[in-house]
Amino acid sequence: MPQRFVYMDYNATTPLRPEVKDAMVHALDIYANASSMHESGRRARAEIEKARASVAAIIGAGDASSVYFTSGGSESNNTVFMTMYDLGRKAPARRKIITTAIEHPCVMNSATYLAEEGFPVVFLPVDNYGRVDMDAYRKELTPDTLLVSVMAANNEIGTIEDIKTIASMAKSVGALVHTDATQAIGKIPVSVKEWGVDYLTMSCHKIYGPKGIGALYVRQRAPIVPLVRGGHQENGVRAGTYNNLGIIGFGVAAELALRDLPEFSSRLRSLRAMLKDGLVAAIPHVKVNGHPTEVLPNTLNLSFPGAEGESILLSLDFEGIQVSTGSACASGSLEPSHVLLATGVGPELAHGSIRFSLGKYTTEEEVRYVIEKLPPIIARLRRMSTVPATEVAAVC
Amino acid sequence: MTKRKSNKENAMDAFQWLYSDIVKEHFTNPRNVFNPDEPFAADAEGIVGNIKCGDQMMFMLKIKDDIIEDVRWKTYGCASAIASTSMLSESIKGMPLRKAYGIKPADIAAKLGGLPENKIHCSVLGDKALRAAIDQYLEKKGRTGEFKGEDAVVICTCLNITDKDIETAVKAGARDWHQLQEATKIGTVCGGCKIKAEELLHEFVHIYS
Numbered sequence: 001m002p003q004r005f006v007y008m009d010y011n012a013t014t015p016l017r018p019e020v021k022d023a024m025v026h027a028l029d030i031y032a033n034a035s036s037m038h039e040s041g042r043r044a045r046a047e048i049e050k051a052r053a054s055v056a057a058i059i060g061a062g063d064a065s066s067v068y069f070t071s072g073g074s075e076s077n078n079t080v081f082m083t084m085y086d087l088g089r090k091a092p093a094r095r096k097i098i099t100t101a102i103e104h105p106c107v108m109n110s111a112t113y114l115a116e117e118g119f120p121v122v123f124l125p126v127d128n129y130g131r132v133d134m135d136a137y138r139k140e141l142t143p144d145t146l147l148v149s150v151m152a153a154n155n156e157i158g159t160i161e162d163i164k165t166i167a168s169m170a171k172s173v174g175a176l177v178h179t180d181a182t183q184a185i186g187k188i189p190v191s192v193k194e195w196g197v198d199y200l201t202m203s204c205h206k207i208y209g210p211k212g213i214g215a216l217y218v219r220q221r222a223p224i225v226p227l228v229r230g231g232h233q234e235n236g237v238r239a240g241t242y243n244n245l246g247i248i249g250f251g252v253a254a255e256l257a258l259r260d261l262p263e264f265s266s267r268l269r270s271l272r273a274m275l276k277d278g279l280v281a282a283i284p285h286v287k288v289n290g291h292p293t294e295v296l297p298n299t300l301n302l303s304f305p306g307a308e309g310e311s312i313l314l315s316l317d318f319e320g321i322q323v324s325t326g327s328a329c330a331s332g333s334l335e336p337s338h339v340l341l342a343t344g345v346g347p348e349l350a351h352g353s354i355r356f357s358l359g360k361y362t363t364e365e366e367v368r369y370v371i372e373k374l375p376p377i378i379a380r381l382r383r384m385s386t387v388p389a390t391e392v393a394a395v396c
Numbered sequence: 397m398t399k400r401k402s403n404k405e406n407a408m409d410a411f412q413w414l415y416s417d418i419v420k421e422h423f424t425n426p427r428n429v430f431n432p433d434e435p436f437a438a439d440a441e442g443i444v445g446n447i448k449c450g451d452q453m454m455f456m457l458k459i460k461d462d463i464i465e466d467v468r469w470k471t472y473g474c475a476s477a478i479a480s481t482s483m484l485s486e487s488i489k490g491m492p493l494r495k496a497y498g499i500k501p502a503d504i505a506a507k508l509g510g511l512p513e514n515k516i517h518c519s520v521l522g523d524k525a526l527r528a529a530i531d532q533y534l535e536k537k538g539r540t541g542e543f544k545g546e547d548a549v550v551i552c553t554c555l556n557i558t559d560k561d562i563e564t565a566v567k568a569g570a571r572d573w574h575q576l577q578e579a580t581k582i583g584t585v586c587g588g589c590k591i592k593a594e595e596l597l598h599e600f601v602h603i604y605s
Contacts, residue, residue, distance in 0.1 A: 308450060310474040314423065327450060327474070336450065347448040384429050385472040386443065386452045 004320040006366045010206075010359030011155050011183060011299060012324060017208035017360065020252045024210065027248040034242035035233060044244055051251025055215050058254040059181065059200055060191030063220060068234045069247050072214035073182040073203035074106040079216055079227040079238070080178045080199045081110035084147045086225045088119055096120045098140055098175075099149040100132055101342035102156075107149060107180055108338075120144075129291035130159030130343045132166065145175040152184035152200075156326060156339040156355055157290035158299025160188060167196040176222065182206060182214075186257035187265060187296050198222040204246065208360060209253030213246030264360065269297040271358050271367055276300050278371035283378050285389045287349060289340060298358040301326075303340075303349040306389030307381035312354055315377040321370055326353040348387075416509045422479035427486050430456060430468035438468070440536065442528025444603050445521050451477050453525040455485075459533055462493045469525070476515045477522075480504045484522040497530050497543040499523045524603055551593050554585035559596055566600035573597065 007015075016024070027047070032040035034048050049064070056064040070076045081097075088095030099111050101123045108123075115121035122140045125133045132150060141148070148170040153160045167177040178199035184190050186207035192200050200217040204210060218224045218237070230239025257264075279302060280286050289301040304312060309327025316323055326337030327350070335341075336350035345353070356370070382389050430436065438456035445452035451473030458466040467485045471477055484504050488496045501523055505511040534542050548558035557580050565579035573590075576582060576597050583590050 306472070308473050308477075311423075311478060314475045318420075318424070347450075351447070351450045383431075384426065384470055384478065386454045386470045387447050387472055 004369060006321045006369055008356045008358060008362065008366075008370065009322045009324055010362075011355065011357035013205050013211065014208045014359055015361070016210065016249075017253070017256065019256055020209050020249050023252040024245055024249045027245050030244050030248070032244075034244060035231065044242070047251075048242055048244065048247050051247045051254075054251040054255040054258075055202065056217075058185055058190065058258045059202065059217055060189075060193050061217055062193065065235070066217055066220055068216045068218060068224075068237045069243065069250070070214045070216055070238055071212055071243075072205070073104070073180065073201050074214075075227065076201040076203075076214050076216035077104070077106045077178075077180055078110055079224070080147070080149070080201070081107070081114060082227050083223060083225040084176075085114055085117065085119075087223055088114070088146055094144050094146050094174075096122070096142065096145045097147050097149070098122045098124060098137070098145055098170075100124045100126060100151070100161075102126055102130055102154055102159075102339045103149070103151055104155060104180060104182070107151070111149070124150075126159075126342050128344045129294070130154055130157050130289075130339065131291060131294065132161055134165075137166070137169065141169060141173055141175070143173050145170070145173055147176045147178060149178040149180070152179045152181040152190065153188065153296050154290070154339060155183045156299075156337060157301045157343065158183075158296035158357075159291040160184070160294045160296065162294075163195045163197065171196065183296060183299075185254075186261065187268075187298060189261065192217055192219070204250040204253055207253045207257040210246050210249040213243055213250050215250070265297045268358055268362070271362055271364065272297060272300050274364065275356060275358070275367045275370060276302075278367065279374060282371060282375040287345070289343065289345060289353060298362075300356045300358075301340075301353060302356070303345065303353045304378050304382075304389075305349055305352055306385045306387055306391075307352050307378050309336075309352050309354060311381050312352070312374075312377060315381070316354075316370075316374065319373045319377075321373060324355045324357075326355065327351045418483075418507075418509045419476060419479040419511075422482040422508070423475045426478055426482035428467050428469060428482070430454075430470045436466075436468050440529045440533035442525045442530070442532055444524045444528055445473075446605065447472050449602055449605075450474070451521055453477070453481060453521040455522075455525040455529040457526075457529050457533065459493065464488050464491050464493065464496055469522075471521075473521070474515075476508070476511055480508060480511070481522040481525075483507050484526065488526065493530055493533070494543055497527055499526065521603060551596065552580075552582045552585075552589040554589075555581055557582045557589075562593060562596050563600050563604075566597065566604050570597075571601055571605065 030044050032044040034044040052067050053064045056067045097111055097114055097119055111121050124136050150161050150166050152163055163179050170177045177197045179197050180201040181190055182203045185202055198219045203214040224237055226237055228239050233239055285305050287303040309325030313325045326340050336347050340350040340353055439459045440457045443454040453471045456468040457464055469481050469485050471481050534540055548560040550558050561580050565576055570576045570579045582593055
């Protein structure tokens with residue numbers, strides 16, 4: 001067993017913070033069905049509405065009733081795309097879908113499904129930093145556009161998109177706008193009002209809350225069709241008995257994430273800089289992926305030419321360091337990260353990429369430990385490699 | 397429809413190879429890795445794979461009287477690629493060339509205590525690189541193709557087309573089913589071999605393109 005345990009995979013998921021855990025332990029006894037009219041039902045409902053207000057606050061939504069609880073980010077995204085399926089079938093004159101080449105698989109695959117059903121679907125290219133190619137966007141933004149869906153911040157490289165500009169351009173042709181803000185909430189300020197979006201996706205387990213709970217913001221009067229049909233919960237938008245435990249946990253997690261945001265993001269930004277500077281100084285030929293400034297404060301994606309990502313990941317794992325990789329080997333396919341490829345990183349470099357995502361419990365001491373452990377790992381793998389790092393760096 | 401895996405298969409995919417002690421040991425302490433500071437006068441070298449696909453492998457052999465005396469290798473690849481090449485390099489020392497030529501991916505995977513399905517292509521590279529090195533040696537000695545056809549498995553029973561024939565066609569440039577059929581006529585009679593042949597085609601394209 002390694003002597004240390006250093007978790008640097010917070011974009012994958014986060015641990016429960018103690019305050020959330022306490023609230024959930026309390027919520028375990030709130031067993032009443034929050035749709036029931038009796039006293040205990042009304043009490044449960046009150047807790048749920050309190051949580052809804054906290055979740056609305058973290059995205060700057062004045063009206064809490066525009067927040068619908070779902071099972072998570074994937075369900076929220078699917079709900080939006082299946083709503084478009086419904087709208088586009090009924091009014092085929094406007095059914096073009098514009099999204100990007102770097103979305104999360106649940107958006108990618110939902111959009112691909114619509115394409116298979118005959119909808120015109122465009123995956124916008126991005127620049128070398130992962131920002132949407134605005135010229136391509138302008139060209140594609142035609143009056144038959146039904147939906148523009150662009151993620152607020154990318155999970156792999158951390159690049160933050162200019163949602164406000166993207167949304168206002170979409171509005172000029174009367175299109176609906178969705179953003180997947182799963183990685184953004186709790187890390188950067190998010191405001192549905194300022195951004196001007198119709199739909200916004202959230203997930204709770206990225207902000208130190210439980211898994212299996214998320215939410216979808218739907219602007220008042222924006223069309224929405226239920227993905228899960230059944231009872232009248234969530235104003236008929238999402239059926240299913242209220243998940244008291246998850247929703248109460250989400251409320252506390254959102255409330256604390258909003259409260260802590262300024263201090264949290266500035267602390268992470270300096271830890272990220274320390275990790276980046278330390279690794280770039282200690283390891284030759286490192287490429288930093290993502291945007292130099294418009295980037296999540298906690299996400300650092302690096303490519304190590306000449307060393308393969310899964311080998312790096314496992315070597316770090318043996319030292320107790322938990323990260324993720326854009327290498328194909330790790331995913332069991334032959335294609336490396338679609339995000340890195342879309343940013344123009346060659347497959348040779350994409351296979352050798354590692355994502356470090358820092359979080360609430362990351363310490364300076366942990367960052368120093370990674371800076372100490374990684375350089376010999378890269379050096380060892382490069383010594384074994386058929387291709388010198390310099391050669392890979394030169395062709396990419 | 398996506399093929400469903402059993403819970404057990406899923407659990408194997410996630411954990412087995414990561415925590416197989418043999419894989420871990422060979423990954424951490426690989427045997428016979430080429431060290432550029434060490435003089436190693438190889439009689440033959442073979443290289444297969446492509447770093448664009450995530451793995452590439454090179455074998456260097458010292459050969460005397462058709463026996464592999466010593467071996468060195470290098471690889472760019474995942475942990476099971478490193479571990480499987482290390483394991484292969486150990487097992488071929490002192491082995492007759494002809495026998496080494498017939499080593500199959502499954503033999504290497506078995507020695508590692510098994511590898512999950514999606515990792516087999518990694519260990520496939522080791523035997524291919526070894527065969528490429530032996531081919532080069534035979535060519536140098538004017539014995540080109542001497543071991544060809546041995547241990548070949550018939551895939552298309554109608555036309556007696558083997559896995560080696562598919563490999564040869566891919567090496568010569570076939571990249572899809574249509575091109576493979578043009579090169580070999582495989583599957584043009586009953587077509588019953590198509591699924592198996594396409595699997596092999598996919599595997600060889602990964603290795604040789």
